Structure formats: C-alpha cells, structure tokens
Amino acid sequence: MRASKFFMPTLKETPSEAEVPSHIYLLRAGFIRKVASGIYDFLPLGFRVLKKIENIVRKHMDEAGALELLLPILTPAELWKETGRWDVYGKELFRLKDRHDRDFALGPTHEETITDLVRKNIRSYKDLPFNFYQIQTKFRDEARPRYGLIRGREFIMKDAYSFDTSEQMAIKSYELMKETYHRIFKELGLNYLMVEADVGAIGGKFSHEFVVLAANGEAHIVYCENCGYAANVETASYEFELDRLPPEEEKPLEKVYTPNVKSVEEVAKFLGVDIKKVVKTLIYILDDGTAVAVAIRGDREVNETKLLNYFKALDAHLASPQELEELGLVEGFVGPIGLDIPVYVDRSVEDLHNFVVGANEKDYHYINVNIPRDFKPVEFVDFSTARKGDPCPICKSPLEETTGLEVGHIFLLGTKYSQAMRAYFVDKDGKEKPIVMGCYGIGISRLIAASVEQNHDKNGIIWPESIAPFRLHILALNTKDKNIMQTCEKIYEKAKQKGIDVLLDDRDISAGAKFKDADLIGIPYRIVVGKALKEGKIELQRRDGTLKELVDVSLTDNILEKIKG
Template sequence: MKASELFFPTLREVPSEAEVLSHQLLLRAGFIRKATAGVYSYLPLASRVLKKIMNIVREEMDRAGGQEVILPIVQPAELWKKSGRWEVYGDEMFRLKDRHNRDFALGPTHEEIITTLVDADVHSYRHLPLLLYQIQNKYRDEIRPRFGLMRGREFIMKDLYSFDIDEEGLDVSYHKMYEAYNRIFQRLKLQYRVVEADSGAIGGNESHEFMVLAENGEAEIVYCENCDYGANTEKAVCSLEEPKAAEEEQLEREKVHTPGQRTIQDLLDYMNIPKEKQIKTLIYYADEELVAALVRGDRELNEIKFKNVLGCNQLFMADEAAVKQLCGAGFGSLGPVGLPLKTYIDLEVSQMKNFACGANEDDYHFINVNLGRDFTPAGINDIRNAVTGDSCPVCSAPLYSMRGIEVGHIFKLGTKYSEVLEANYLDQKGREKPMVMGCYGIGISRTMAAAAEQGADENGIVWPLPIAPFEVIIVPVNSKNEEQMQAAWSLYEEFKQEGLETIIDDRDERAGVKFKDADLIGIPLRITIGPRSLQEKQVEIKKRTAKDVELVPLDAVSSRVKLMLKEMSK
C-alpha cells in the first residue's frame, strides 16, 4: 500500500473529546472517527486490525467446534417480552418502531434470537451439543458512553452460544471455550489474566473474565503469582490470616474527646492510632432497613459482597441526616458501641482487639473497644475488598492487584433461557428436557482499544505483530531522491512478492513527518532508506519497540525482515 493513497488522517494534536490514551491515539493515528457519542467509524487501518482480530477469533472458534452464523440485529420485541428482558433491559436497549408501529430492538446481545432459532430446528439429543457463534455489531444505549471504543453504544462483539444436553455437556463446552479464549489472547500477544467473575444478573454458577492488563482499565483484579488464582476484586475471596500468636489483653474502654476529627486519617494524625487499629463504620439502606457494616480502618467495604450477605435487592449508602437522627452522630463519629442497628462485621474485624471507633456522639471516639464485651455483631462475613498483600485463598501466597480491561467473559447460563424460550430436546428415552446453555463473548472493537492502550508509548501505538494493520513500513528519507526511491520501490515489490504486508511512504513529506506517522500508527518494523546507509548499499531496520536500528545490506533485507517477523510472532 502506498502511503500517498492510504486514508489515514493523522492529527498532530489530541482532540479535546478524548480522555483516555487508546481513544486519543486511535483518533490521532487516523483509525477511528466519531459519528455521535459512543458510535465510531472505523477507517482503513482500524478495519485491518479488526479483521485480524476477528480472524484469530474465528479460527479458534472453528477449531473448538463452533460454527459461524449471522443473526438479525433488528429483533422483534415479542422475543424480548417472552424472555422478560424487554423490561429488564430498560433504557439500555435501543428501541425502534416500524411503519406499523410494531416494537423492535437493536440487539444488545443474542440469547433470545439464537435460542429461538435453535428451538425451531433442533429437537433431539442427537444434534447436540451445538456451538454457534456470530461476530457482529451489538447495541447498548449506555447511560454514559466513554473512553472511545472501550464503552461504546455500537460495538463489535463475538458471541458464541453453546447448547448441551446436560450439565456435564456444558462443562465440556465451557472448558473448550476457556481453552479457546486462552489461545486467542495468547495469539493476540496481549498481556492478560483470567479471573473469576461475578456472574451478575445473567445468572449461572460459573463465570470467568479475560482481562487485558492496563493501568487505567476500568476493573480492578487481584491475582496470585504462585498459583493461577485470579479474581475480580468484586469477587475475590479474602481469607482470614492466622490468628495472632500473642493474644492482646483487653484494655478498659475509654471515651476520648476528638474535636473535628472525622476521618481515619484524622485519627491517625490526632492520636497516632494506626489505621489497622481503627474500624470504619458504614451505614447503608438494605432495601428499607438501615444496617451497619464494619471494616478495618484501612480497608474498603465491598458492596457486592455485603449485598450478597444481606440478601437484599437494593443497597445504598444512608444519607447523613438519617444517620444522625438514628445514631446520634454524623459520619465522622460512628461506631458499633450502642448502635441501634444490625451490625455486620468483616472477618478481619473479628480478630481485632482494643480498637478505636466513633462513640456515636459528635467529636467523641472510643479507644480500646472489643468485640463481644462492647458490642455484638449480627454477622461476621467476608465483606471487604481484596487488596495487594492479602493471601491467596488457594495457596496462601500474597496476592497482587492490578487494573484491567475486560475483553472476554464466559458464562454458564444453564437452562435460564432455554426454559423461558422453550428450547427443549428429546433425550434418548424420549423425555423432553431444556437445553443447557453457555454464552461466551469477546469484545472485538474493545480488544483493539485494549491492545492500543496496553502497547502504547510516548510516540504512539505499538501494535502486537499479529494484529498490526501492516507488518512493515518502508520509509525513503527523501522522496525526491531517485536513488532512494528506486531502492524503496524495488524493496516494496520484493516484499509484495514475499507476501509481506507493507506500506511504502512515498509521500512528499520531510523525513520527520514520516517517522512520526510511522511511530504513531504503530507499524512493527520500519525500513529506512537514507543517503548515509544507501551509499554502502545498506538500509536500516528498526523495530517499533527498539531504540536502535540495524544496518542490513540491500540484498539481505527481505530475508532478514522475514526472520525478524518470524521471531516476533513466536
């Protein structure tokens, strides 16, 4: 491809609408342009990257026994009403009406349509298992689209749905997908972790997320370097460390005047009480009832875990006015002693002795509070967020935490959809049974953004070779120099013969512009043809990731490039 003909409008400055790195870079490098909030056009470079990602995904889905289908994006409301999700999905579903005033949705996901499809034509155990997948646009009218392609309203997604005769069958399908996903992300050359995930509203009993590691990913995960345990912090189990060897003696409880001291940090500064010797008292509305949650001063309450413990539908923080009325003190002076609420404490708190907390009287705290003697909890549960240094629930080694971008998510659905949508089959004995389903998604467009995010440096994107829009870019330093251009064109022809995906920067631009653009769009290898080396019948080869260049004789370039590419794809 000639750079002079390639449509890649690069920008020198960062468009003000872009906040996160991948968004900025994809805009600047001429990969995407916004049509409206959360909806983007993919320009030629992006199109090439997406195709490569899709092809890798496609190959692995096929290898795992999947069959590709193309499903409707415009879907009738009846299907969604039948599954109950017409209401459940709420405002997040793009809805439209046809000329007859009938309701439709733009598919946010395809469980309904595919289950109906399978139901219509699969009736026997003989035809199961069945693994069908699609790679298509999906639509979600996000409350707040953001981060460019990371959270769009229109996005490209691969979804595979598995249909099995029973749970054992589902286990097999799930495992196949688990393996396929690992192959995919390895082939994409992304740094990622598989983590246990909360299966959320979708239901099912097992679920894993595939997270591409990135500093400003939207999810926090913890993982173990000793074993392969990993989990979303929402889900990560905090096991209790061994009880302290020397039991501290219980001291007399004391009330201390602490004017204006409200936060954990305040108390540390004011009275030098370490955060680990304080407890945080948080008041929540669990549906209608006010309850208290206690965690150690330096910990964070995990609302999801807490909600699961309580088994309530809604959980949100109480407002200060209500708290003050009920407890007699504002947020900064709360504590469990004499608190007229059900009090749930974190496992860790149950181990603490002689700790400090609010006295339920403004500007007063207690010190040397002890569980049992001073208050009685309604429950002792794991209700805090896991953090770096916690011990792994599997092998007890220390856990590390990191941020990640969720690019894949696999679920066991069970019979949730097959039951309501009546996707049944007859087993060997002629009995009618619901199919057991799984669903397995990969955000294709999000994966592109995640790759850009993960690989970027100060000069631009650094694509992993397997998904780079082109493999090599040839840069003649001076397009008006015939000798250079001749060498460039002959290399270009040679590369083309060899099947290398090559750009030749034949634009009449200064060298600096060409180098900047080559770096920005992130081509893995750059061949520079300049007067210095050309005199010696040599050219320079530079990896996008390397600082230095390698001088290679003209007649050895193509074999050297092929070798380098081969090494890079290992």
C-alpha cells in the first residue's frame, strides 16, 4: 500500500475526549474515529488490525473444532422473555420496537438465540456435541461508555457456545476452550492472566476470565507468584486461618459511652484497641426488600459479589441512613446484639474474642463481645474481599494484587438456558435430558485497545507483529530525489512479492512528519531511505527500539527475508 493513496488521517494534538493511551493513540494515529459516545468508526488501519485479530481467533477456534456461523443482531423479545433476561438484563439491553409495536433487542450476547437454533434442530445424543461460534457486533447500553474501545456501547465479540450430552463432556469442551484461549492470547502477543471468576448475570457453574494486565483495566485481580493461583477479587479467596488473632479468655460484656465515635478507625482509636477487634455490622437491603446484617472484622471489606451469590440475589445495597432509621437503627452504632435482623458473620469474626460492636443506641458500643455468649449468628460465611498480602488459599504465600482488562471469559453454563428454553435431547437410555452448555467470549474490538495499552511509548503505538496493520513501513524521506524513490519502489515491489504487508510512505511531506507518523502508527519493521543512500546505505529499524542499523542497499533481499520472519 502506498501512503499517498491510503487513508490515515493522523492528529498532531490529542483530542480532548481521550484520556488513556489506547484511546489517545488510536485516535491520533488514524485507527478509529468517534461517531457518538461509545460508538466508533474503524478506519482502514483499525480495520486491518481488527481483521488480523479476528483471523487469529478464527484459526484457533476452527482448529479446536468449533463451527463458525452468524446469528442475527436483532432478536425478538420472546426469546429473552423465555429465560427471564428481558427483565433481568435491565437497562443495559438495547431495546426497540418494530412498526407493529413488537419488542426487539439488539443482542448483547446470544445464549437465547443459539439455544433456540439448537433446540429446533437437535433431537438425539447422536447429534451432539457441537461448538458454534460467531464474530459479530454486540450492543450494550452502557451506563457510562469510557476509554474509547475499552468500553463501548457497540463492540465486536467472538462468542462461542458448546452443547454436550453430560456435564462430564461439557467440562471437556470447556477445558478445550481454555487451552484454545491460551493459544489465542499467546499469539496475540499479550501479557495476560487466566483467573477464576464470578459467573455474574450470565449464570452457570464456574468460569474463568482472561485478563490483560493494564493500569486502566476495570478487573481487579489477586494472584500468587508462588503457585499460580489467580482470581478476580469478586470471587477470590484467601487463607483466613493465618489471619486469626490468638485466643483469649472471655471477659464480661460491657456497654461503654463512645460519644460521636462512629467509624471503625475512630472506635479503635477512642477505645485504644486494634482495629481487628472492632467488628462492623453492615445492613444490606436485598432486591426482594429483605434486610440482612453482615458482621465483619474492622480491617476487612465486604465482597458484594460473594454476598449476592450467598443470598442468591441479583442486587443488594447498603441501607441508607433513612432505611436504617426505619429499621430503628442508628448509623455508626449498629451492632448484632439484640438485633431483629438475621446476622450473618464473616469468617474473619469466627474465633474472635472480646471484640467491639455498636450497641444499637446512639453514642454507645459494647466491648468484650463473644460468640455465641452474646449473640447467635445465623451462619459463618466467607464475605470478605481478598487483598494484597493475604495468604494464598492454595500455598499460603502472600497474594499480589493488580488490575487488568477482561478480554475473554469462559463459562460452564450447565443447563440454565437449555432447561429454561426446553432444549432437550434423547439420550442413549431413551430419556429426554437438557443439553449441557458452555459459553466462551472474546472481546475482539476491546483487544485492539488492550494491546495498545500494553504496547506503546511516548511517541505512539508499538504493535506486536501478529496484529500490526502492516509489517513493514518504508519511509522515502525525499520524494524529489529520483535515486531514493527508485530504491524505495524496488524494495516495495520485492516486499510485496515476498508476501510482506508493506506500507510505502511516498507522500510529499517533510522527513520529520514521516518519522512522527511512523512512530505514531507503530508498524514493527521500518526501512528508511534517505541521505545515507549516497553511500549506498539504507536504514533498518524496529519500532520497539531493539534494532537500528545502516545496511548496504545490495543486501535488500536478505533484509526482506529476515523481516518476513
């Protein structure tokens, strides 16, 4: 491709809408343009990267035996109502009506659609297993689109769905996808972690996320460098035995005056005790309106995902001051003793002795509280959020904490959708059984941003070879110099013959501008033809800075072979 005939509108300045590196550089280098909040054009450069990522994903999915197909974006409400997700999915689901006033949704994911296809066309165990996938545009009416391609309202995903005759077989399909995902992310040149994850609203038995390590990611993960344990903090565990305080003899319960002392820090300071001996009692209101009390040690944070899963709730929120008042409670002085609300106790409080709690009375706390002498919990539950330094649940080494971008998520769905939609097959024993499903997503467009987050410097993008829009960038520094132009043309033609994706910058602009654009766009290999040609030399460079050398022009063939890789 000749730059003079190509469309790559670069920007010298950063558009005010962009904050993070991937957004800034993808805009500036001419890969994307914004159409509306969370909605983008892919320009030729961006489209090339998109296609390269798609093809890598496609290759590995095909090799794993998955079958590509294409499902509609526009889906009838009836399908969503069958599984209840028309209501459950909430405002994130893009909804619209046709001229007959019938409800439709733009698909954010396709469990219902694919299950509908399968139930209509599969009858027997002999028809299974299958793994279907598609690469397609998805929609989510995000509350807050952000960071360019990282969180859009329209985005491109690869989604796959496996159908098996038993959970055992489904786990095999799941494991195969897990291996396939490792191959894909490795080939994409990403620094990533596979972590244990919560299934969230998709549902299912268990799941793993593939997280690209990046400062601007929304995924919080903990991991163990020693044994390899890694999990999203939503679901992460830790070895709490090691975090316990030594046993003590029980002292008599005592109510103490703590005027205007509310927060855990204030209470610990006021009473002169370790924050670990102050227990906070949090009142949550579940989505069905039920109030529950959660007692947790002062130094730990409640993990709301664990809370939702335990109570099988879709939503829960901390009681507001008004709600507390309606329950007859005083903000800052809530405690489990004499409480009408059922008290669930985090395991951090198990075996804790002589601790402090609110007295459910303004300006009073109890000290020397002990279980079960002073109150009886409904149950001890793991409600706490793991954090850096906690002992690994597997090997007890200190956990590390980091953030990343979720670019892949695999779920063992089980029979949630097949049962709801009656996708049954007749097994060998003649009995009708629900198909066991798995689903497997990869955020294709988000991967473009994820890669840039990991691969850039102050001058622009540094693409990994596998997904770069071009492999070789030839800079003709002076287009008026016939010798330079002829040399560039020769190199360009030879590169094309060898099947190298090559971009020749033959535009009549200053040398400096070409270097700036080249750095911004980030093509891995660069051949610079300029002044040194007078001595018969051209310059071979790598965008990542690992190579910059003058080479005799007669060695062009060797260089191109090397670049071809």
